[in-house]
Amino acid sequence: MVEYTDEPTATRIVTPETPNESIMFPSMAVYVHSHEPGERAELHTHAEHHVLVMRSGRMRWTVDGQTIDAAAGTVIVAPAGTDHGFEVLGGETVKLLCIESPNPERPTASLLEGSPESRPA
Numbered sequence: 001m002v003e004y005t006d007e008p009t010a011t012r013i014v015t016p017e018t019p020n021e022s023i024m025f026p027s028m029a030v031y032v033h034s035h036e037p038g039e040r041a042e043l044h045t046h047a048e049h050h051v052l053v054m055r056s057g058r059m060r061w062t063v064d065g066q067t068i069d070a071a072a073g074t075v076i077v078a079p080a081g082t083d084h085g086f087e088v089l090g091g092e093t094v095k096l097l098c099i100e101s102p103n104p105e106r107p108t109a110s111l112l113e114g115s116p117e118s119r120p121a
Contacts, residue, residue: 028101035059035094040087048100050084052076060078061086 035057043062052061054074061068061076063084070076078084081093088094 013053013085027103028099029105030105031044031098031100033094033096033098035086035088035096037088037091037093039086043083043085045081045083046078046100046104047080048102049080050076050078051099052078053099055095055097057092058089059094059096060085060089 032055054070054072054076054077056072059070061070061084063076063078064082068074068076069089076084
């Protein structure tokens, strides 16, 4: 199904306060993140699926009980509801591409409007 709209289909967000950028689509969000040496995130979950692509630096990821030492080129997948966390290894700033679906900035219900699943039988 193709849906046309006068609304913007993507929004690019770049702020001077942060080195991170993001592009927001109706069904997904794409971020470029920087993480500093020693930075870590304890195990946590999200309602969205995450695909993480290491661009530079080294990190140790724990996803669903498995630990992965990741460097540039490594792809990490954390399905929605899966425990995951990380720590930055070494002295280099990490650059990371993060893709989230559905877009956490847009209500899931609006993504289904007009889809076959949302139509009465």
